[in-house]
Every structure is written in C-alpha cells, then in structure tokens.
Amino acid sequence: MQDRLLMVVVGMLVVLSFYSSGFRALSQASEFDLVITNGHIVDGTGNPWFEADIAIKNGRIVEIGKVETTRAVRTIDAKGLIVTPGFIDVHTHIESNIGRLPTAENFLRMGVISVVTGNCGGSASNLGEWFTELEKAGISINIASLVGHNTVRRAGMNGDFDRTPTPEEMQRMRDLVEQAMRDGAVGLSTGLVFVPGTYAKTDEVAELAKVAARYGGNYATHMRDEGNRVEQAIKEALEIGELARCPVEISHFKVNSKKRCGDSKITIKLIEDARAKGQQVTIDQYLYTAGSTFLGRIFPTWLFDGGTGKVKDRPLHSPAVRFFGGCGLLQHLRSGISLY
Numbered sequence: 001m002q003d004r005l006l007m008v009v010v011g012m013l014v015v016l017s018f019y020s021s022g023f024r025a026l027s028q029a030s031e032f033d034l035v036i037t038n039g040h041i042v043d044g045t046g047n048p049w050f051e052a053d054i055a056i057k058n059g060r061i062v063e064i065g066k067v068e069t070t071r072a073v074r075t076i077d078a079k080g081l082i083v084t085p086g087f088i089d090v091h092t093h094i095e096s097n098i099g100r101l102p103t104a105e106n107f108l109r110m111g112v113i114s115v116v117t118g119n120c121g122g123s124a125s126n127l128g129e130w131f132t133e134l135e136k137a138g139i140s141i142n143i144a145s146l147v148g149h150n151t152v153r154r155a156g157m158n159g160d161f162d163r164t165p166t167p168e169e170m171q172r173m174r175d176l177v178e179q180a181m182r183d184g185a186v187g188l189s190t191g192l193v194f195v196p197g198t199y200a201k202t203d204e205v206a207e208l209a210k211v212a213a214r215y216g217g218n219y220a221t222h223m224r225d226e227g228n229r230v231e232q233a234i235k236e237a238l239e240i241g242e243l244a245r246c247p248v249e250i251s252h253f254k255v256n257s258k259k260r261c262g263d264s265k266i267t268i269k270l271i272e273d274a275r276a277k278g279q280q281v282t283i284d285q286y287l288y289t290a291g292s293t294f295l296g297r298i299f300p301t302w303l304f305d306g307g308t309g310k311v312k313d314r315p316l317h318s319p320a321v322r323f324f325g326g327c328g329l330l331q332h333l334r335s336g337i338s339l340y
C-alpha cells in the first residue's frame, strides 16, 4: 500500500514536470531538465523492477541508467519509491465533464495519464467534433473513446426503441459506428442493462461490432446481467466477439448478487476457457464492493418510455405502479425527470 502511494507521488511529479514551462526556461544551460535518481523502475512490460536513474529533456526520457545529478536542472531523489509510466484507466465516463476540468487533476494526482471513455454504451454523439473541441481546450491527459451502442441506437431508431431495428435503421446505425471509427474511436461499447440498448438482440450488437472490427476496434461491454444470469451474459459477450472477430473487453467484471457469492470461480473459468481456446478476451474490475449507476436501473425496463428514461403512464392497478407509488416515487418519476 505504501509503495502504491509513493509511486503515485512520483508519477505526478514527473507529469507536472513535463508541463512546467517555467522549468523549461531554466533548462537551457543544463544537459537534462530533470533527473529522477535511485528509484525502483517498474517499466510496464511485465519485467521485475530494477534500480536506475532517469534523465528527462524536453518532456522525453533521454537516458536510463547511472546519471550524474550535476548534469540536471532539477533532481528528485526517489529512494524507496517506485518510478513508473503513467497508468491507463480503461473505464471512464468523462464525456460531459472533461471540458469543465481540462487539467483532469483527479486523474493526474492518482498517476493516471491516459483514459478510455465512452464505456457502457454511452459516448459523445459526434466523436470527430468532440475530439476537435478537446484539442482546442488543451487537455492534460490522453483520451481514447469507444463509440456507444446506446448513443448510436438513440440516433438511429427514431425515438421508438423497444423493438428490432428495421433494415434501414440498422444500416444507419452501421454508418454511425463507421463514422465514429473513422473519427478515431477504438471500438464499440454496449450497456445492455440500460435503455435503449437493453432492447437489442445479440445479432444487432454483433452486426455493429463487425463494423468496429473492420477498423481494428474491440468490443467492450457492460453486460446484460451481472447476477443470476451472469453466465449467459458472458457467453453472449464471447459470442459477439466471435461473430465480429474482434477482441472482447468485459467491463467492471463481477458477480453482483449476494446469492451468487463465490461464483466468480465459475465466471472466471468461462474467461479462462475462452482464452485457452484462443479467443482474445480481457476483463477489468474495480476493487470495492459498492457500485453506482443510473437510478433507472433499479426499475423494470417496461416502466420506461423506450429510450427516454422517462416513466410511461401506466394503469393505476398495475402491481408495479402500486409498489412504486407506495414508495412515494411514482409521482416524482411522472414529473418527467429522466432516470437514464
């Protein structure tokens, strides 16, 4: 734990040093802008750590080994600390707020310098424009984005989502995924528990994943189920990867039902078996037992008006409506607040 904290501090200092213009001005006369000495280097290749100094000039590592500190403008003694490249966070949802916080210090201060966003089926609706805006804003981290299936479905299906798309709508969605991939997306994401993606069948998702695969993209999924039917959901994700012939990434992998506690033995075996057969599948996971998602997720999908996330006007004798009414929530929901 202590190592992790120390590592973060050093990672942050390196990053801040890269971006410090005043520091660059000082460096004209010296050979290196910065030397980090005595650290244990974990280089990200999977190799064990090794002890060495790192010399940095103009934001780039120019020497690794034994470096004289007299050759540097500035020195950091990293004795007892780990020195490592910035971390990559493969699962974020920063579309709506990176513009307000372009320095992204919440990531930098944890040593994260690259993120993947657009997960769980939701991405910027026009990735090309979004990337251009980010470049203009001058953000401090590297960003890759997936194209979200829910985003594409909302744009492609004319406000009526609880059904199979028509051939024309399917083609429109293919075109939207293709445009996003041309604009730089790194794959297709789904959120198959959320409206409107939850109404999609496996073959619809596979068709769109095929488009992403043509551009070297992967398929990242917040699966249809993470509890009682988690095995079926994993099999669906693997099937989509096989049909589209692309790598599969299963997001926030877990078993989220108390009744199934301990069954990760079963779910992990499904992943290991697929990998043993040669399928390229990976998972990511957060290391705490709490979860967070849209409020709408705790209600049955039939309560909602297609992809709007707003509650349908249901007959008052419906047992579910009586239940939610009893909770005092229904009136609130009917006021038109979107829960997705």
Ligand SMILES: [Zn+2]
Pocket: 119, 120, 191, 222, 251, 252
């Ligand atoms: Zn998710």
